Each structure stands twice: as structure tokens, then as C-alpha cells.
Amino acid sequence: MSTEIKINDRTALVEILSREGNKVRISIDGKQYDADVVMVEKGVYSILLDNRSHNIELIHTENKNYKLNTYSKSYDIEIIDAETKYLKSRRRDDSQEEAVISSPMPGKVVKILVKVGDQVKAGDTVVIVSAMKMESEYKVKKDRIIKDIKVKEGDTIKANQPLVIIE
């Protein structure tokens, strides 16, 4: 049985053909590999493929998502198994979902420049977040109305936490 795996922008079709101990025969988009796969440390894999030694470090971020480093590059990977597919199919294709302003970095809310009900213009700064001595301004891309504000000045926030809801 094949599984779809999304790696950055590519979606690959993956199937385990056989597995015995750390010896794995696997097909990726029709190409067959014989790999020797060992988890040597928590989240660190040593993979021998045609005698080449590869070191992969991965973090299981959420659900079936991984962040993964090889020597040369970082990847985002998602395993799209039956369950994921089912959940994705159920998700309404609603492009009019409410928009959320969030910060990709954790930090502290330095300033909130709007209040609920404000009409803001494209490019207006809504919130300023600071981390490690660096401030980042988060702006709206289009003219919007502020629907809700989820944090207050001085709050410590996690990465990608909703800060301001706009519509």
C-alpha cells in the first residue's frame, strides 16, 4: 500500500516493499531503494544508501508533520495517510475563512496599534512583537476590519499563536 508524502512542494508516492530489522526496501515515486536505517539518537537517523552515509535529524512537529535537516537542506514533510486524507476531504474549501495575524517567531507583544472594530488599510501595522532584542511589525495586506484581539501588550506569545483576528 502506498502512502503520499509531501516534501516541501513535491508529493511523493512511497511504499515499503520489505523490512527486516534496519534493512528497508522502499519505493519512492517508482524508484526502488535498499536502505539501512537506524535511529541512532532521539530524532537522529543514520541512513546508509549505496554505502553513502547520510545523517538526518528530524522533529515531529504536530500530527504527521516533520521538520527535517540533512546536511545541505531543511525540509518540511507531511505524511498523508488514509486518516489525513479523510480529514482533509472533510475540511470545507472555504477561502473566506477568518484571517488571523500571527508571528512566526515566539516573543513578547510590544505594542498593539488597533482596537476591535477599527478599519485598517493595506500595509497598516497592527501589532509589534519583540524577541531577542529585535522587533517585528505585523501588517495587514488588504483593507480590513479588526474583529478580535487575542493578546494584550506585554504578553509572551508562542510562534504562530493567533494575535489579531481580521475580516
Add this chain to the structure above:
Amino acid sequence: MSTEIKINDRTALVEILSREGNKVRISIDGKQYDADVVMVEKGVYSILLDNRSHNIELIHTENKNYKLNTYSKSYDIEIIDAETKYLKSRRRDDSQEEAVISSPMPGKVVKILVKVGDQVKAGDTVVIVSAMKMESEYKVKKDRIIKDIKVKEGDTIKANQPLVIIE
């Protein structure tokens, strides 16, 4: 409620008086301590006591037993809670239990010099174990009869695994 804790040869009476976050008030053999206790890494504790910074590394070996390193010394610690006490009280005080020869180091069985039924004399070597290029001989302390042999030559053994049973 106090708990008995065995540390090397000493048994201490320990009671948590209060605990809030990492601030612990604890009584050990009647002496009261206010300690700031944080597990900083898996199995590594940072303890501040009267502003002294202590680093303790511990391994949970089995049941309620710990091996523990401070800078200056190693300790074996056992938590003797109600359950342990109960189990200990049930254990028959039977000093005539069958004797077991084992190796405190893991390794490989190089040679077994006896067979079941053999009569051996005090000081006779029963089994030779090798690890890391070093061989260790295990002898009987008194005249004995070999009751059972649990391993064979070439076997890889764990530390303290029963090798030869004598009576």
C-alpha cells in the same frame, strides 16, 4: 508522612513539608532544607540550597532504585515507600537461598570450567568473562556443588545476569 530513603549504608527519614513549583521545603533526619529543585535535562537536576549550586545526575535503575552522581561522589539510593516495605516484609528471610555466580560487568562468556553436578572447592574458578579486552575470573568462595549452568561459552551476557547456580 515520612519515607525512608537508603543512601549507600545510611537510611534517612525524609518528609516533604511543602512544595510550590521548584521550591521545596524538605526535612531529612529532622534537618530542614529549603531547596530550589529543577530537572534541567533528562536525569539531571540543578539544586540551589543556601545559594550553593549543586548538579546531580541520576539514573533510575530499577523499581525505586537510583544511581546518582554528585561532583564528588557516586551514590546508590533506594526509596523505601509503603509498597517496598510491604514487599520486603513478605520476602522470606531465607539465608539458605540458592547461590548465584554472576558478573558485575556485561561481556562475553569465554570459558566455563565446570559442568552440572561438579564438586568445586573454595577458590576454584567457575567461569571466565571477557569485556573490552579484559578477562575476569569468577570463583566460588566455599566448597560447593554446581547445580545449574545458565549460559554457554560465547554467550553475550548482561551485568549481574545469573551464570552458574551453586548449592
Add this chain to the structure above:
Amino acid sequence: MIKKVLVANRGEIAIRVMRSCREMGITSVAVFSEADRAAMHVRYADEAYFIGPSPSSESYLVVDKIIDAAKQSGVDAIHPGYGFLSENADFAERCKKEGIIFIGPSSYAIKTMGDKLTARKTMVNAGVPVVPGSDLVTDEKDAVKKAKEIGLPVMVKASAGGGGKGMRLVNKEKDLVSSIRAAKSEAKASFGDDTIYIEKYIESPHHIEFQILGDHHGNVIHLFERECSVQRRHQKVVEETPSPLMNPEIREEMGNFAVAAAKAVNYSGAGTIEFIVDDKLNYYFLEMNTRLQVEHPITERVVGVDLVKEQINIANGFELELKQDELHQYGHAIECRIYAEDPEENFMPSPGVIRHITEPLGLGVRHDGYVYEGYEIPIHYDPMISKLVVWAKTRQEAIARMKRALYAYKITGVKTSIPFLERIMETPDFVKGKYNTHFIEKNSDFLMFPKKHDKKIEDVAIIAAYIDYLDSLEDLQASVCAGNGKNNWKNCQRRLSFNRL
């Protein structure tokens, strides 16, 4: 004799100072904010004192709290590290009043060198070259005259200026008058003041600094230069010594001026004289840093000294044992600063939990860091994780060694500048040693150019992720303890207990 030292800092520098203390048999005392209870400097110290909330303005920067901790712990001296209170003249003065040795220069030296104008005047009086420039002028003719005296190109700057406003670069004499007028009118419009001054514009500027040490007996020596021109947003990224630009004659000249600069303020302790240097090796005093620098290890390695020990010995009132004519630069050292930031996302800070770390080791590698597996890098402080310092006999070998060390240095959980630093080590301008402070800007295309796509590596990544997914699925199934049989329940407990180990 100093027997106990409070280190009024955190992170790698706090640990670095404590290491030297330990070697000298000195007890070290840490201070920590709320965010830093589990920080390595607290674990490494002999004693540790809590000094307040996480923001440094409420903890590491509060003089009274530091002094309180110093008194409680009964230390003889305070080492300020770099940043925080290290260049605070009032703090140095306060220590003195409290009878605690401040491991650094006098508050007079800090104050004099801390004010740019006073520092410039002091240097001029001491005969140290400064960037040629005029006093403040309002009259247009005066301005033109001054500009010609200084020699083109010049920068015309508004006295009240800032943010590039009222600033004009003049390359040709024919543009002089119009530029001065434009600068003046812009300054007037922006700041309501059309006073301007004129400064020589340094083309291809290099940032080269000299390490100095002075004792309480009037001895001052320099420990040669550090090349710090690889900068991003005025933040140093890579430093090396010797500077590829330098030659022995200029080195001696600049070293002598560095000593003269320090003597001009009766400097004691470790300090750094920063120069701006052009391609023709004209050099001008820029400023003095009256503390230990982040990049001090490259000097330690090439000259063979422990600068923190020297600082403590000086604070003890000892005479310098190092003599200028016995000092030599031996081999080549490079430092890379490792930041928790995402080079692919415009260097956005990346605080978070360190999931896994492999530190580079081996011949010629020094690593000064403070993070560990499971440690959460707080949002409150500087994003620098560690400093990777390599030494080799030649510059070429040092670059190869740095590449090897960066290759082996792995951190997961937070993004770091490691890939960016690897790219710097491969940039032809850097490899040739032909670079100035415009290096990163000039080479941004090369530095940001993504590494070539390798489909096979991508497939290897897929294998790792998929196997991990399958194995954790299996673990989960094995661990789900729906719990209807006694046996099953026991297994569950055992597994949980095992997981905890």
C-alpha cells in the same frame, strides 16, 4: 587577593569567565533572572543568586540588585562580561563605593571613552589619528572650505541628524556646493536646525580593532589586531586574526597608537581600540570598547593568553607579566558567531527548545557556548548561542577547519545561522581575504543562493520521516492501554516506566 567573583552576566560569557575563575581557584557566583533558573551559567557556578524578572531591565541591568547579590555572597570582585553593565560608568563607580573590585577600567576611562565627542578630542590630544572632519558649521562658504581641506570624498552630515536624513556623500568638487545646500535645507526641514559638519568619507572601510591590556602601574601593551569587517546590520558575524589586510609596519604603528589611546585615559584592564581602515591602509580611531569583546578568543588563541586571567590579575593590582616585545601572533584564528536566527527568513530570531545538539570537536576547535539539549533559549536576551573558534597554521587551513567544524555542528529545534556561516566560508571574496564592511551586502546573491537541489537527498529525507512515522505508529499501538486484561495493564505500566528512563 580576589578569592570570590560575581559574574554579572549570563550565557556563554558568564561561563567563559567562570572557567578561568575555576582554574585560578576562585569561587564563582552567578546571578539569574526568572527565565534563567535552568541556564548553564547557574549550573556551572559555585553559587547562584536570583535577581528578578526575565527582562534584563528588571534584572541584569539593575545595579542595586547586582550589588545586593554581591554583598549577600560576600564576593571580592564583580566581572561584568560584555553588554549589560560592562560599560556603565555609574556601576563601576558604585562598586568602588561599596568596596567591591570592578574587574574593568576606572569609571573615568569608561565615561571618557563612552562619549564620542570627548573620546575624539582625547584622541586628537593624544596624537591618535581620527577620521578627518570639521567642527560644526552653518556658513556655506566655511563648509566648502572645510570640505576642500579634508579632501574628497566627504560626507556632509546634519548635526541634529539621524536616519540618513540631512546626509550627503560628495565625490566630486563640482557637486560640493549643491550638496551642502541640499543637506542644510533637508536638515532645516527635518530638524529645524541647519547646522552641519563634514567628515572624510572612508571608501572600502575595514573594521580593525586592537586588543590592549593595561595595569595599575602604567604599563600598557597591545595584543595585535582583529579583523571584524564581516558585519550584518553593524553586528559582527565573523572575526579573524591576523587581518588579511595588515602588514607588519602598519600593525606596529596602529598597535602603538592603540597603546597611546589607552594611556591617554590611564586605562587599566582589557580593552579594545577600534579603527576604521581604508584599502590603502589609512587608519582612523573609531571608538574604544572598555570591556572584554565577544571576539576575544581569537586573540587568546593566536597570542596564547587567557584574557580573563589577565583581567583578574590586573584587578588584583599585579603588574603585567606580558611584555610587548615577547608577544607574537602565531598562526591564524577565525571566530564564527552562531545565532538562533533563520537566515532563510531574513534572519528572524528563532528562540525555542534545543531538541538535539552535536558540538564540533577535535584539533584546533574551541567552542564557547551555553545551550544544551532540552534547554529553551529565552526570548528576552541576545540570540547568540555560541562562538566557534578555530585555529590553524595558515589562513587557508583555518577556513577549511571552520568549514569542517560548521559541518559537524548540528542543532535541531531552533534555526541557526550555521548555513549562512558555511556560505561565508565559501565566498570567493572571503576566501581571498579581499573584503570590507560591505562584504555581506556585496555578496548577498552568493550568500543567499540556495544550495543545489539533490533529489536523492530528498528521497533519503522521505525514508527517514516515513520510517519514523511507521515506528511511532507501532509504538503507539503497542502502548495504547485500552485495559481490559490485567496483563495488558501491567505491560502498559512497564512501558510507561521504561519510557521515563
Add this chain to the structure above:
Amino acid sequence: MIKKVLVANRGEIAIRVMRSCREMGITSVAVFSEADRAAMHVRYADEAYFIGPSPSSESYLVVDKIIDAAKQSGVDAIHPGYGFLSENADFAERCKKEGIIFIGPSSYAIKTMGDKLTARKTMVNAGVPVVPGSDLVTDEKDAVKKAKEIGLPVMVKASAGGGGKGMRLVNKEKDLVSSIRAAKSEAKASFGDDTIYIEKYIESPHHIEFQILGDHHGNVIHLFERECSVQRRHQKVVEETPSPLMNPEIREEMGNFAVAAAKAVNYSGAGTIEFIVDDKLNYYFLEMNTRLQVEHPITERVVGVDLVKEQINIANGFELELKQDELHQYGHAIECRIYAEDPEENFMPSPGVIRHITEPLGLGVRHDGYVYEGYEIPIHYDPMISKLVVWAKTRQEAIARMKRALYAYKITGVKTSIPFLERIMETPDFVKGKYNTHFIEKNSDFLMFPKKHDKKIEDVAIIAAYIDYLDSLEDLQASVCAGNGKNNWKNCQRRLSFNRL
């Protein structure tokens, strides 16, 4: 030009060799046994080849398997490291036949120096001093005469001897005859052969070795000495350079003899001439190690060379760039070998899983290791975990630095020799630099003396264990998923999933 190298070894030395390969742009190939699939040298290499079962006699020592891997991977050269096949003349010869460069000396040099008697004769011919001794004698009067010629004290040794049998130390002339008789009769009884020989007994012996490098063009240089007298069961424990015993004149003499010794066998590559030296600085050739030594890093640090790079350059046929009169010893370096063994249990080997490791870092510290958290040290190989190397300007500072590094070096899961090494650094004889190969025996009381009992530390240990116990109890209770409600079950799953992260 060597572009790809197979490293026929494991552990720290394999990684150390690969590091230099990486700096030289050379592709490195690892070989591994069953036990070593997850070993660091496999992870660090560019390529890796499986060569058989865990016992080294079935993998790392099997010439055919190494050669197979070399051919499969298409390497230009093989680096043997130390141990295993590094001093196997047949292996060197085989490499030559297969057209693979052996990074080491010729099989002739290995063979000549590998046989003690041949080596001794070669040295005598080359004018290198050897321990004075007789040829084999059977006649009692001859023996007495020889003994007097050599000068007391002497050792009378059975030619066929071993294990101390037929061996007599003679201090006084009056005991000479009786001792010779006793030795002869014991030899006769034990080995059926009463042939004996007589050798000068070296009192207070020091083990001092000289690093040499020779190229294919007849150039040989020495890189000064290493003092290796701190030994336990003839195993080196601590090494340092310069030797505290040495003076410049003797150093030059011995260095010249080391060069002469190497030239006598047309030596090429890196090698070591071991001398036995008495308190009066009389020195005698002991043996030559025709490979890289475990303790080579202290020479690298003090002389400023990368010996593996030198080896590879020599193997490439390049002429040595280093010139004898340009080489200097700078500062002082000490190496401690960290073994997985329990000093409190008669140094019993302690293989097992590394639960936690904190490596010492910072100024002047080099750490060459190979274990990592979660790695299981196998039972099949040498118990050495890593080598801790420090450098400082003076010997005294180097000792302080080593103590600081050992203090910060933490390993849990296996027992290590770290506490024993810390004790050595505190032993007055070591601190004064007054020691010989009897050091550990002589100071065994001090070295084994338990650290003083500190009840407060014991109580801190109790606190840590009890809190850990209580917290894991709580975790367990929260995780026990008796599973009668759906909610509960979900929580359980989430926790398991979280535990895995």
C-alpha cells in the same frame, strides 16, 4: 593525489583521521562491524562498508575484508589508525600489491622495528644507545663477568622466560653469583633451558618518546618528546609535553638519535621512538611504534602541526615542509585518557549505554571522542571513550585547566576513569613533575583515598532522588490509562505521543 581514504579503524581515532580528510577535501570511507552500525565513525564518514561480526578478529583485523571494502569503494589509500592492522607488515605489503597507498611506513620498516631483537641490533648499528645487556650466556663465570661489565644493578633474565620466572634483580656484587644460580635453576625447572642474559636495571624509569616524521625523499625530523610515565598495567593513562624531566641539551641529543633511528630503517610517515630514561637522564632506545600514537594530540598542540595531514602529504609523496630548525615547543599540553572503567572496582571495564554526557569546552581544551547520548559502548573493543587534551602557557596552568575540564566532563550510564584522573592531577608528585613509571603504584594510597564524606551533599542527593521519585510517580498515575472513559483514553494517547517527542 589521494582523493579518497578508507579508515581501517573505529572509535575516536577513525573520526580524528576523517576530520583531517574533510579539511583536505578528501572523501572518507568507514568500515564497521555488526556492533558498530550506529557508531559515530560510520555517521561521520562520507561512505561506510560493513565488514562482518563484532569481534575484531572477524572484522577489523581481517585483511581481506578491509581490502575488499577498499576496492569496492575505490579509495586511493588506507589509513590504519592505531591498533588493529596499523603495525601489520603483511597488511602494508598487501596494500602495496593491490595498488592501494598504505598511509604508514614500508612493510620493511614495520617488520624490522616490530621484532625486538632485530630492532635492537639495527639501533646498535645506527649508534643509538640501547639498554646495556649481554648476549645469551650459559656459563656462570661468563655471566658474572658480563654483569660486572654492565654495572650493577642488573636484571638476570631467563632467555626462555616470561611471567617473572627465572628473573632476578641484583643490586649488590655479593649477591651476583647466587642470583645467577637461582635464575638458572629456576629457568631450567620452568622452561627446561638455563640459558640466561643480563640487562642493566633502570631505576626510576621514565618512559619518554619522540615523535618523528619522515618523507620519501630521505628527510626525517623529530617533533620533540612526550612524557608517558603515568602508566597502569603498562597502559598509558596521562601524557604530557614537554617532559618535566627534560633539558634542552638532552632533548637535542635524544631528538637526533630518534632521527637516526628512523633513518636506519628508511622510515617514512609518522612514527615514535620510545626511550627509557633514568633520573640522571641516561636514555636508552626501547622500541619504535611505526604508526600514529594515541597521545599524538599533545605534540600537535605544542608544535602546531596536524600529524594526520602530514601523514597524508607524505603518503602523497610530497616533501616535508616542516624544517627541524623552524620547529619549537610552545607552552605545555597534557592528555588524559578517559576509559569506561570503574576505578572503585579495580578498574573493571564498564561497557553500557551512555545516558547523559556533558563535554568539557572552552579555552585551551581539545576533546577527541566518539560516544554520544544513547550510544551503547560495545563489549568487544578497547574501553577508551575519549581523550581530553589541554594546553596552557605553563605546566602549572595546564594542570589547573585539566582539572577544570575534568570537573565539567560528565558521563552517566557507564563508570569512567574521570575521578581517578582528577586525583592524579592533585597528586603532589605529579604536580611537582617528579614521577616515573612507578607513579601509580607509589601513590596508590593517595589515588584511591576516598574523597571526604560530606553529609550535606548526601542530603542534596536524597532531595534529587526523592523529587524524581515523586514526579515520576505522579507522571505514572496521570498516565495509567485504565480506560473506561473515552476522554481518559484520549488523554493517554496524547501523553504517549508527547512522550515520544
